[in-house]
Amino acid sequence: MNPTRRWRLAVAAMGLGTMLNPLSSSMLAVGLVALRDDFGISVAEVTWIVTVFYLTSVVAQPLMGRLADVVGPRRVLAAGMVVVAVMSTVAPLAPGFAALCAMRVAIGFGSSxxxxxxxxxxxxxxxxxxxxxxxxIARVQLGNSMGVVLGPAVGGLVVSLWHWSVLFWLSAPIALCALAAVLLLIEPDGPPPAGRGRSLIAALDLPSVALFGTTIISILVFLSRPSRGWSLPLVAVGLASALLLVRRSRRVERPFVDLSLVTSASVLPTFVGFWVMTVVYYCVFYGMPQYLEGALGFGTGQVGALMVPLAGVSLVANPVVARVLTRVGTKVVLIVGAVWMAAGSCLALLLTGFSHPALVLVVCGVLGVPYCISTLGYAKAMYDEAPAAKIGVATGMLQTCRHAGGAVATIVLSLVFSAGLGPSGLADLVVVMVLGCLVAAGAALAWRTSSPAAG
Known part of the structure; x- marks a missing residue:
C-alpha cells in the first residue's frame, strides 16, 4: 500500500477511536429515562451512569496518556479498543444498575x-x-466533534426504535474496526521505554495518579453538590491531595505531574485557556436547549434540530482552521477564537426578544466556530510544547480540562437559571460567557512558545 494512503487510513482509524469517548457520553444521555424505567430507580440515581463516566474520563485521559508514554501508544490504543468492545458487549447483560455503572467506568478508561x-x-x-x-491532528480532533454531533441524534433514534442496550452494542463494532485498522496500519511500538515489571509500575507513578484523581474528583463533586452537608469535607480532601501531589512531584525523578512543564509559560496558559473556553462552550451546549424549550417554547424535537449547527459546524470548519493555524500561527488564532466567542455570546442576547428558528440556527453556528478554533488551536499548542516523551500525559491532561469544563458549566447554569429560564437568566449567562472569553484571550496573550514554528 502507498505509504501516504496507509498513513491517512491510520489517522482515520485513530479518529474513529477518538470518537468513542464523546459518542458514549452524549449518546447514553438520551437514554436516561429508559434506563430509569427498566431499573426502577430515581432521577438522581440514574444520572450516576453519566457522572461516573465523566469522573472516570477526567482521570483516565492523562493516565492513558502516561501509559502511552511508558508502554507505547499503539499498545495502549489497541488495548483501549479491546476494553471498549468487550465491555460494550457485556454491559447490557449487567445484573443491576451498580454493575452497569462499573462497566461504564471500564468503557471510560478504554475510550480515554x-x-x-x-x-x-x-x-x-x-x-x-x-x-x-x-x-x-485535525482529523483526530474531528473524531471528537463527530462524537458530539452524532451522539444525541443516534441515541434518540435508537431509544425510540429499539432499546437502551443497543446504545452500548453500537460502540463494540466501532471499537473493533478501529482496533483492526490500528493493528494493520500503525507501526508496532518498540520495547517499552520504561522496561517491564517493577520498573514499569514505578514509571507510571501510581501514587501521584491516585492523588491527582482524588484532587480533581473531590473538587468537581463538591462543586456539583455544594449545598449538601457531606460535600464540604471534600474541599479539605481535595486541597490536601493537591498539596501531597505537589510535594511528591518535586521528589520523584519522573513524576506523573511534571511541575516544571505544567507551570511553564508555554503550557499553563494552554490549560487555563482551553478550560475556560470549554466552560463557555458547554454553557451554550447544555444551557441553550433549556432556554429554547423553557423560555421560547420550542419542542424537544425542534430544539435537537436547532442545536445541530453548534457542534456540526466543526465538521466544516475543522480543515479550514487547520490550514489557518499552519499559516498564521497559534497565538493569533487562539486570540481570534476567544474574541469570536465573546461576540457570538453577545449575539445570543438577540434571543431575549426574538425567537425565529433561523436566528437560533445562526447563533448556534456562530458559537460553534470558535470552539473548533480552540480545540484545534490548544491541541496544536500542547503538541508543539510538550516533550516527545511526555506528549501522551500532556495531551491527556488537556482532555481533563475539557471534561472539567463541562462539569463546571453545569454549575454555572444552575446558578444563572436559578430564578427561572427567562431573558434575565440568559443575559446573566452571556455576561459570564463574555468574562470567560476575556480570561481565555488573556491566557492566549500570556502564552509563550518555546518553538519558533509554533508561534
Whole structure:
C-alpha cells in the first residue's frame, strides 16, 4: 500500500477511536429515562451512569496518556479498543444498575486511551519520517466533534426504535474496526521505554495518579453538590491531595505531574485557556436547549434540530482552521477564537426578544466556530510544547480540562437559571460567557512558545 494512503487510513482509524469517548457520553444521555424505567430507580440515581463516566474520563485521559508514554501508544490504543468492545458487549447483560455503572467506568478508561495515544503516534511518525502533523491532528480532533454531533441524534433514534442496550452494542463494532485498522496500519511500538515489571509500575507513578484523581474528583463533586452537608469535607480532601501531589512531584525523578512543564509559560496558559473556553462552550451546549424549550417554547424535537449547527459546524470548519493555524500561527488564532466567542455570546442576547428558528440556527453556528478554533488551536499548542516523551500525559491532561469544563458549566447554569429560564437568566449567562472569553484571550496573550514554528 502507498505509504501516504496507509498513513491517512491510520489517522482515520485513530479518529474513529477518538470518537468513542464523546459518542458514549452524549449518546447514553438520551437514554436516561429508559434506563430509569427498566431499573426502577430515581432521577438522581440514574444520572450516576453519566457522572461516573465523566469522573472516570477526567482521570483516565492523562493516565492513558502516561501509559502511552511508558508502554507505547499503539499498545495502549489497541488495548483501549479491546476494553471498549468487550465491555460494550457485556454491559447490557449487567445484573443491576451498580454493575452497569462499573462497566461504564471500564468503557471510560478504554475510550480515554484514544486521543492521547493518537497524538503520541502522530508525534512519533512526524519525528521519524517528517509527516506534517497538523492535518493528522485535525482529523483526530474531528473524531471528537463527530462524537458530539452524532451522539444525541443516534441515541434518540435508537431509544425510540429499539432499546437502551443497543446504545452500548453500537460502540463494540466501532471499537473493533478501529482496533483492526490500528493493528494493520500503525507501526508496532518498540520495547517499552520504561522496561517491564517493577520498573514499569514505578514509571507510571501510581501514587501521584491516585492523588491527582482524588484532587480533581473531590473538587468537581463538591462543586456539583455544594449545598449538601457531606460535600464540604471534600474541599479539605481535595486541597490536601493537591498539596501531597505537589510535594511528591518535586521528589520523584519522573513524576506523573511534571511541575516544571505544567507551570511553564508555554503550557499553563494552554490549560487555563482551553478550560475556560470549554466552560463557555458547554454553557451554550447544555444551557441553550433549556432556554429554547423553557423560555421560547420550542419542542424537544425542534430544539435537537436547532442545536445541530453548534457542534456540526466543526465538521466544516475543522480543515479550514487547520490550514489557518499552519499559516498564521497559534497565538493569533487562539486570540481570534476567544474574541469570536465573546461576540457570538453577545449575539445570543438577540434571543431575549426574538425567537425565529433561523436566528437560533445562526447563533448556534456562530458559537460553534470558535470552539473548533480552540480545540484545534490548544491541541496544536500542547503538541508543539510538550516533550516527545511526555506528549501522551500532556495531551491527556488537556482532555481533563475539557471534561472539567463541562462539569463546571453545569454549575454555572444552575446558578444563572436559578430564578427561572427567562431573558434575565440568559443575559446573566452571556455576561459570564463574555468574562470567560476575556480570561481565555488573556491566557492566549500570556502564552509563550518555546518553538519558533509554533508561534
Amino acid at each position: 486511551a484514544a486521543f492521547p495515544a493518537a497524538l503520541s503516534i502522530i508525534r512519533r511518525s512526524a519525528d521519524r519520517v517528517g509527516i506534517a502533523p497538523m492535518p493528522a
